[in-house]
Amino acid sequence: MGTIHLFRKPQRSFFGKLLQEFRLVAADRRSWKILLFGAINLTCTGFLLMWCSSTNSIALTAYTYLTIFDLFSLMTCLISYWVMMRKPSPAYSFGFERLEVLAVFASTVLAQLGALFILKESAERFLEQPEIHTGRLLVGTFVALSFNLFTMLSIRNKPFAYVSEAASTSWLQEHVADLSRSLCGIIPGLSSIFLPRMNPFVLIDLAGAFALCITYMLIEINNYFAVDTASAIAIALMTFGTMYPMSVYSGKVLLQTTPPHVIGQLDKLIREAGSVHVRIRRDANEQMVLAHVTNRLYTLVSTLTVQIFKDDWIRPALLSGPVAANVLNFSDHHIIPMPPLKGTDDSNPVTSTPAKPSSPPPEFSFNTPGKNVSPVILLNTQTRPYGLGLNHGHTPYSSMLNQGLGVPGIGATQGFRTGFTNIPSRYGTNNRIGQPRP
Amino acid sequence: MEEKYGGDVLAGPGGGSGGLGPVDVPSARLTKYIVLLCVTKVLKAVGLFESYDLLKVVHIVQFIFILKLGTAFFMVLFQKPFSSGKSITKRQWIKIFKHAVAGCIISLLWFFGLTLCGPLRTLLLFEHSDIVVISLLSVLFTSSGGGPAKTRGAAFFIIAVICLLLFDNDDLMAKMAEHPEGHHDSALTHMLYTAIAFLGVADHKGGVLLLVLALCCKVGFHTASRKLSIDVGGTKRLQALSHIVSVLLLCPWVIVLSVTTESKVESWFSLIMPFTTVIFFVMILDFYVDSICSVKMEVSKCARYGSFPIFISALLFGNFWTHPITDQLRAINKAAHQESTEHVLSGGVVVSAIFFILSANILSSPSKRGQKGTLIGYSPEGTPLYNFMGDAFQHSSQSIPRFIKESLKQILEENDSRQIFYFLCLNLLFTFVELFYGVLTNSLGLISDGFHMLFDCSALVMGLFAALMSRWKATRIFSYGYGRIEILSGFINGLFLVVIAFFVFMESVARLIDPPELDTHMLTPVSVGGLIVNLIGICAFSHAHNHTHGASQGSCHSSDHSHSHHVHGHSDHGHGHSHGSAGRGMNANMRGVFLHVLADTLGSIGVIVSTILIEQFGWFIADPLCSLFIAILIFLSVVPLIKDACQVLLLRLPPEYEKELHIALEKLQKIEGLISYRDPHFWRHSANIVAGTIHIQVTSDVLEQRIVQQVTGILKDAGVNNLTIQVEKEAYFQHMSGLSTGFHDVLAMTKQMESMKYYKDGTYIM
Secondary structure (H helix, E strand, O other), X not given: OOOOOOOOOOOOOHHHHHHHHXXXXXXXXXXXXXXXXXXXXXXXXXXXXXXXXXHOOHHHHHHHHHHHHHHHHHHHHHHHHHHHHOOOOOOOOOOOHHHHHHHHHHXXXXXXXXXXXXXXXXXXXXXXXXXXXXXXXXXXXXXXXXHHHHHHHHOOOHHHHHHHHHOOOOHHHHHHHHHHHHHHHHOHHHHHHXXXXXXXXXXXXXXXXXXXXXXXXXXXXXXXXXXXXXXHHHHHHHHHHHHHHHHHHHHHHHOOOOOHHHHHHHHHHHHHHOOEOEEEOOOOOHHHHHHHHHHHHHOOEEEOOEOEEEOOOOOOOOOOOOOXXXXXXXXXXXXXXXXXXXXXXXXXXXOOOOOOOOOOOEOOOOOOEEEOOOOEEOEOOOOHHHHHOOOOOOOHHHHHHHHHHHOOOOOOOOOOOOOOOOHHHHHHHHHHHHOOOO | OHHHHHHHHHHHHHOOOOOOOOOOOOHHHHHHHHHHHHHHHXXXXXXXXXXXXXXXXXXXXXXXXXXXXXXXXXXXXXXXXXXOOOOOOHHHHHHHHHHHHHHHHHHHHHHHHHXXXXXXXXXXXXOOOHHHHHHHHHHHHOOOOOHHHHHHHHHHHHHHHHHHHHOOOOHHHHHHHHOOOOOOOOHHHHHHHXXXXXXXXXXXXXXXXXXXXXXXXXXXXXHHHHHHHHHHOOHHHHHHHHHHHHHHHHHHHHHHHHHHOOXXXXXXXXXXXXXXXXXXXXXXXXXXXXXXXXXXXXXXXXXXXXXXXXXXXXXXXHHHOOOHHHHHOXXXXXXXOXXXXXXXXXXXXXXXXXXXXXXXXXXXXOOOOOOOOEEEEEOOOXXXXXXXXXXXXXXXXXXXXXXXXXXXXXXXXXXHHHHHHHHHHHHHHHHHHHHHHHHXXXXXXXXXXXXXXXXXXXXXXXXXXXXXXXXXXXXXXXXOOOOHHHHHHHHHHHHHHHHHHHHHHHXXXXXXXXXXXXXXXXXXXXXXXXXXXXXXXXXXXXXXXXXXHHHOHHHOOOOOOOOHHHHOXXXXXXXXXXXXXXXXOOOHHHHHHHHHHHHHHHHHHHHHHHHHXXXXXXXXXXXXXXXXXXXXXXXXXXXXHXXXXXXXXXXXXXXXXXXXXXHHHHHHOOOOOEEEEEEEEEEEOOOOOEEEEEEEEEXXXXXXXXXXXXXXXXXXXXXXXXXXXXXEOHHHHHHHHHOOOOHHHHHHHHHHHHHHHHHHHOOOOO
């Protein structure tokens, strides 16, 4: 355990490896369906592109890009199957779940870039509007629409389903929700159909098809060719609106941010349990603190590393005296006491608060519990109960600590810096702060 | 709802407003006011159609003068502004004078717009109540618009205006465009006409724009005059006084006008009747009914019920005005059926009328969620308490020049962002020169190339933002700092290039199948210019790159170049390669920007080469072949960037540190007191940060802090500068198993414990 196998150079060529992985995935029966859909998608896209060039319609092109996006989402689905089979390798020590996130991010960004391209093209078309042939326009629309809907509804695309639920709503969804709310105000019976959050992909498919139908109608009736450009812009904007929240969400995961739902829970846990880059006094039992901290944060963060950091390890002589004097100066830490332990035997401690069975928040990848929020700093000021395992009902410190608690959120913004770069400097400051102590 | 309402209007006073949704006040009491409002609005529409007919014969200034005169006469009669109320000070007179001037200008714009685009379009554009326009503007220009409904309303409004501009082929357009300059009646109209002609739009479109402008002016004017009306003692008194002043203002002008120009009017006597109707319907009745209704009902409701009948009646009259049915409505019968084709109903107008009705309905509805309060707590009775103040304080707006200045300072502080910024400026300059020249010479090729350059600039802008943001301080959410944004931006830039390569590829394949004839005469200078700009960029960026590379070379041991074969056959092999090794995870952002510039350069070279080939040998196939080649080159050059960015984003062990880390981990095991380690994770977070976490198991008698220091030191030497170590002793596992962890965790822990026990009992004896 723990050795890194290095210099394992790839023997096979890139394509050989790809083929091998592909075989691995294809062995699963579930992926056959996806492959089938992918093949249909490719032919469908080919036909659509042909019709795009024959009708010369940019709105249909914009709609075709949604079909291409479907292809990407199918690929993402395949990747998520592959990820499930792979174990972490030494180089990718966290495993490959993040690949799923990356795939979602890449496909949403590609869709947006396609929309950007459409915008640029339509800007050029406003200068010189070419003639649109409506021959295959409606056919193409309905082929693309039915295929998109069929794919969306028949394939359970785990990553995208997750992201579309977890990300904030797009403006398209908001408008539809608003409209349907007012509709349900008139006909209450419809509320079961309209009120739940609409799937954004289905929504954009329907809206795009609607725009294309209007285009067809207006061109047929009155030869308003500019409608084509206008609806292309509308489809591109809708694509932006739909994809943007998702790419922001997955991009935040990729940027290793602290996920927003964890923050609230972390705050709560810290209030109750004590925080995390553990800083304790010398006579505290480090291992006991560690176990408690790990236990509290374990449900939140799956790959957790807690570093215990003793305040006066470099100054063993300066001891005694109330900690509270400098406790209140640690403004960038949470100063919250650990719950006093009641157990007397180290091997059989009784926990004061049971660990919460909270749903693990995602960070590393979409539905695994977050990883790498890990290195956290715990300032533990309540020392004796741990060290001796005795129950001091009211230690002289506790009143001080309650003062510390009375100003919650002093360091709330800083407390969860997961970085660990500035430990030496913290030593320095602590020394300085610690000077007045006797 | 609307159909029902329309029925009410047509059915006259018989209809009720029972079905109009929730009404706070008992609806029966309001019914008569609503009906009154509707009838007034319909009559106002009649009056405007009438005044359009009048304006064909009467000069616009004379028309406004007569209108104001009549209104002033009636209002003085009704209001008695001089005999009633407190006396007016000199300062207030000055204000009233200003009010009158503004009012005159607005009505001038209004009626001029009426002559330009006809009564129907004027009614659609101008008859919006203040509340509609104000909420429209607040949606457009402030962030707190008030929910998606308002946004939708604003979008409908804009769509409606665009419909009028683009999809309304008004037949008068052509006719108006023919008339020679200088035939206009007065200097004023001539000036306005020239202004519209200068904008390069047709007259009726100019009228649409003019009316939108006038609408905004009107709303501003009403808002501004509110205080004055309170000072003076009521809106009605202010109006009466203002009308009198404006009559006095217009009087000399009208006299001069009627002396200098010959009138088209045969007999003023026959015009008395139409003028009276116009004055009554458009000015007086509307004003009084509006003021009554706004007292009796809410303003929003007023606007809602007022807008619908006026738009519908405008549509109806627009269709039937010249029809014999409406003959008895028309006061001027003489111009009966001769000009039935001007300003007729078209599809665009109908669509835009529908959108206007919808948007007026949405925008005038009181916003439910407009006020965003923050919950402070609960009152003793249990009702929630909100704080509505926050919004105003949050938007403490920074002044724009200062903001620009500060961000410029930030940009220029560091090398990377400065490079990108200068190059972006150069690029934009080139683009605008190109666009301007293209518009000047009316060359579509140049303009579309300019758009293409703008499209490219978006990548530069993103790179600039990333370079700026990467220097932000770490926040609570971005707990490692923003450095990783550069990598993400590099990745997106890479995807961007892939998309570009894909489109170029598709285009060139299409051209290979069917090679088009090109005219090449404009291409060469443009592409040479682009080439020069991009070459400057390449020089700057490669310099910047070497610089940063040299600075961070010490720790960067790029041991394998496994992907360098991708770049073979690359014309710019030297560049691409040096980048591949220098930027490996170093600064993906700059690499992305560089590759972008490189791709543009390749494009320019390709254009030049293919132009030469076409001109010299007539090989039209050269163009698609060149672009095919370029597409492949772009793709191949971008693959390493994407691969590296992917590796960093997937938290791979940094390849250049593999060896050191291996050695360091071996060294780790030799530390005294350390039994084993588990879960070693090392990854590159951003260009400067290599982060790591590790769990170590130690014997129970060592000092944890000493071990931590030793391990940190060793791994720091190996390049990990952001490390977290969890020191575990046997007691830890006992505690963990005691604490209520899950079954599987306990199992795993006990396994760990076993191994430690083994150590303890067997070999490891101190």
